[in-house]
Amino acid sequence: MNSQTDKKTFTLTDNSSGKQIELPVMEGTVGPRVIDVRRLYAETGCFTFDPGYTSTGSCESRITYIDGEEGVLLYRGYPIQELATNCDYPEVCYLLLYGDLPTQKQQSKFEHDITYHTMLHEQLNTFYRGFRRDSHPMAIMCGVVGALSAFYHDSLDISDPRHRMVASYRMIAKIPTIAAQAYKYSIGQPFVYPRNDLKYSENFLYMMFANPAEDYKANPILARAMDRILILHADHEQNASTSTVRLAGSSGANPFACIAAGIASLWGPAHGGANEAVLNMLEEIGDVGNVSKFIKMAKDKDDPFRLMGFGHRVYKNFDPRARVMQETCHEVLDELGINDEPLLDLAMGLEKIALEDEYFVEKRLYPNVDFYSGIIFKALGIPASMFTVLFAVARTVGWIAQWNEMIEDPSQRIGRPRQLYTGENKRIFKELKDRK
Ligand code: SDX
Numbered sequence: 403m404n405s406q407t408d409k410k411t412f413t414l415t416d417n418s419s420g421k422q423i424e425l426p427v428m429e430g431t432v433g434p435r436v437i438d439v440r441r442l443y444a445e446t447g448c449f450t451f452d453p454g455y456t457s458t459g460s461c462e463s464r465i466t467y468i469d470g471e472e473g474v475l476l477y478r479g480y481p482i483q484e485l486a487t488n489c490d491y492p493e494v495c496y497l498l499l500y501g502d503l504p505t506q507k508q509q510s511k512f513e514h515d516i517t518y519h520t521m522l523h524e525q526l527n528t529f530y531r532g533f534r535r536d537s538h539p540m541a542i543m544c545g546v547v548g549a550l551s552a553f554y555h556d557s558l559d560i561s562d563p564r565h566r567m568v569a570s571y572r573m574i575a576k577i578p579t580i581a582a583q584a585y586k587y588s589i590g591q592p593f594v595y596p597r598n599d600l601k602y603s604e605n606f607l608y609m610m611f612a613n614p615a616e617d618y619k620a621n622p623i624l625a626r627a628m629d630r631i632l633i634l635h636a637d638h639e640q641n642a643s644t645s646t647v648r649l650a651g652s653s654g655a656n657p658f659a660c661i662a663a664g665i666a667s668l669w670g671p672a673h674g675g676a677n678e679a680v681l682n683m684l685e686e687i688g689d690v691g692n693v694s695k696f697i698k699m700a701k702d703k704d705d706p707f708r709l710m711g712f713g714h715r716v717y718k719n720f721d722p723r724a725r726v727m728q729e730t731c732h733e734v735l736d737e738l739g740i741n742d743e744p745l746l747d748l749a750m751g752l753e754k755i756a757l758e759d760e761y762f763v764e765k766r767l768y769p770n771v772d773f774y775s776g777i778i779f780k781a782l783g784i785p786a787s788m789f790t791v792l793f794a795v796a797r798t799v800g801w802i803a804q805w806n807e808m809i810e811d812p813s814q815r816i817g818r819p820r821q822l823y824t825g826e827n828k829r830i831f832k833e834l835k836d837r838k
Contacts, residue, residue, distance in 0.1 A: 432469075477497060486726050516575045526549060530542065539791045558657070573658065586610075588787070637799070643797065651808055681745070683696070727773070730774075738781055
């Protein structure tokens with residue numbers, strides 16, 4: 403890894419003993435410096451304390467960089483807006499995995515190799531039969547992706563770069579098939595096998611919407627919109643689900659089990675589940691006249707309600723992805739001839755009111771990537787229960803790129819945080835007969 407151990411240090415003074423220690427400061431290419439606290443416990447007997455990791459860097463990474471103050475998102479140094487406008491999703495997958503944009507020859511080979519891994523083992527297709535038809539598709543994703551370990555675990559040596567890349571290609575290639583089959587299973591339709599003559603996003607829409615009774619040809623504008631949505635969701639530094647994948651992988655677990663853990667974490671409404679929650683919230687608000695009531699609830703500390711699709715741990719400015727999603731939303735609705743989408747009108751009204759409210763201004767709460775995605779997915783005919791599944795499809799490349807980076811990092815160790823213990827100190831055991 404190429405961080406510089408800066409000559410500057412931080413001096414920490416323990417005022418109870420007067421002892422001081424010098425902690426090295428590390429400086430990356432861009433962004434906040436970090437104080438290296440790896441010696442802190444050995445030298446002071448103290449841990450750091452940072453629930454939610456608001457001020458903690460868990461690793462060194464070269465994949466994605468976010469400047470939350472400026473609303474900047476870079477994948478391997480390229481601004482997300484450039485990539486979303488000029489690339490297709492497989493091209494961005496190559497960039498995240500290998501660190502550079504592919505040449506035409508590299509792109510063609512990568513797309514060919516991914517295409518020829520899109521089918522699932524037929525035995526895995528019967529695995530779906532164990533779920534109820536009304537299972538949430540994210541539950542199916544957790545189960546089926548975890549089950550991939552049963553098909554590839556033995557032949558997987560994570561210390562072998564070739565094995566890791568084969569597993570990475572398999573994961574990127576198969577996740578759309580697994581997702582589309584989760585949808586087909588939930589609506590009682592037969593699975594539609596992937597086609598090798600279709601591009602990644604076209605193939606996904608084909609597997610979602612074709613059926614044996616009639617063929618399906620994806621509208622190129624909609625396929626392009628899907629491709630752009632996948633790019634926007636592909637990676638995002640050390641978010642909850644990526645950190646879950648890294649922590650699971652730090653024990654040496656196989657990548658399929660790690661990705662299944664990432665899917666489980668993404669499902670939460672505070673994270674990837676927010677896109678489904680935004681649509682449910684908009685439908686509950688119903689009319690722009692009700693917005694102020696919901697904003698009041700969101701501001702009430704005693705009310706657990708949060709304005710879904712707003713706020714972000716890192717962005718204290720507009721989420722740059724939200725702006726591209728807003729543009730894509732208008733393109734999709736225009737292409738589909740949907741001139742009157744009450745949910746979009748409501749979302750635009752909610753956004754305007756929220757961004758003028760002093761609470762949201764003071765707390766710097768802006769629309770995030772999830773605010774518009776649900777409206778686009780609904781317009782594409784995708785049910786709300788599948789929204790987070792699509793997020794998982796997109797984020798799989800980010801998870802697998804971060805997993806590879808962690809395995810290749812020579813300083814990587816098993817993740818094992820400590821704690822501040824506030825429970826009972828050692829006490830005398832009482833026999834059951836003596837307990838009153
Ligand atoms: C994603 O990490 C990532 O990168 C995630 C993601 C990715 O690509 O991986 O970007 C994807 O998960 C986007 C976020 C989707 N979630 C939602 O839209 C759910 C609604 N948002 C909130 O739950 C919240 O904003 C979080 C979870 C996103 C962030 O939580 P934090 O870090 O605790 O928020 P914060 O510290 O910035 O909050 C500051 C204040 C707090 O109040 P105080 O304790 O200071 O009094 O703002 C409040 C929060 O309670 N607040 C909100 C709010 N979000 C934060 N109040 C009302 N409505 C909200 N949406």
